[in-house]
Amino acid sequence: MEEFTRFNDTxxxxxxELLKHLSDNLGLSEGKRLEDGHREGHASNxxxxxxxxxxxxxxxxxxxxxxxxxxxxxxxxxxxxGLQVLSKETEKWEFVEPKPGHAVINVADTLRFLSGLQFRSxxxxxxxxxxxGQTHRFSFGYFLRAEDEHxxxxxxxxxxxxxxxxxxKYTNYQAPHSVQNKNxxxxxxMEQLVATS
Numbered sequence: 001m002e003e004f005t006r007f008n009d010t011x012x013x014x015x016x017e018l019l020k021h022l023s024d025n026l027g028l029s030e031g032k033r034l035e036d037g038h039r040e041g042h043a044s045n046x047x048x049x050x051x052x053x054x055x056x057x058x059x060x061x062x063x064x065x066x067x068x069x070x071x072x073x074x075x076x077x078x079x080x081x082g083l084q085v086l087s088k089e090t091e092k093w094e095f096v097e098p099k100p101g102h103a104v105i106n107v108a109d110t111l112r113f114l115s116g117l118q119f120r121s122x123x124x125x126x127x128x129x130x131x132x133g134q135t136h137r138f139s140f141g142y143f144l145r146a147e148d149e150h151x152x153x154x155x156x157x158x159x160x161x162x163x164x165x166x167x168x169k170y171t172n173y174q175a176p177h178s179v180q181n182k183n184x185x186x187x188x189x190m191e192q193l194v195a196t197s
Contacts, residue, residue, distance in 0.1 A: 008048045011142035015073045018105065019144075026118070034114055037150035037162070038072065045145045045166045046071070053082065053126055053137040068121035068188035069108035070169040071145035076104040078139035086123040093125070109169070109188035110145065110162060113152045121188040155189040 016035055023033040030036075038044070066086070076083070083096040083104065096104055106122040126137075146152075146162035153159050160168075172185045 004048075008142070011048060011075050012046065012144065014103075015075055015105075015142065015144040018073060019111075022111075022115075022119075026115070034072075034111065037114070037146040037152075038144065039147060042147040043149075044147050045143075045163065047143050047145075049141045049143065051139045051141055053128070065186070066123060066125040067173070067186050068112075068123055068190055069106050069143065070166055070173075071108040071143045072110040072114070073144045074104075074106040074108055074122075075142040075144070076106065076139055077141075078104075078137070080137045080139070082126050082128065082137050083139075084125050084127050088120075093127075095127075096124075108143070109154075109165065110152065112188060113154055114146075121190055123187060123190050155184060 016038060019035040019038065020033070023035060026034075028034065038046075079098050079100065081095060081098060083098075084093045085096055086092070087094050106124065107119045109121050112119050112121045145166060148161060148163035150162045151159055152162070154165055169185050169188075172179075
């Protein structure tokens, strides 16, 4: 438990430090900085997950549908292939190469909203790899989320708390893919980017 707590705290420190640098680069003043809604000791849905994807077969799909992350920043640690992002330049799905000693950082919905849409949520998915001898895929994901009561504008000018956005999006994650694809929540309002994919 001590090691888990230390790992979780380190992930939080890294993502908060990234927010501070982004605030600096955007020239945000005190009270309007991105990290202001992520204070230590305030209730939030931030979490550290061990994610396991089943080994795929030719007749089974064990991936994760296209989506944006529910939160501010995601820190992803994995040494296995499977993560794909939708490229803004090519409008095609491209694999993210896992590199030893590196993490993948995703911009998530809350950061997009808090930045006044200056950042775009990363549209991504997990694809099964059909390789001889492939095993289950594992990754660690730390999801930094704003304080539950932090308020921000979301889609179409709607204002809600971080907890309300989290709960609405989490419910959508649990729906069948056919339902998810009809709901703007899954993609955090980024439908225009995936319309051609």
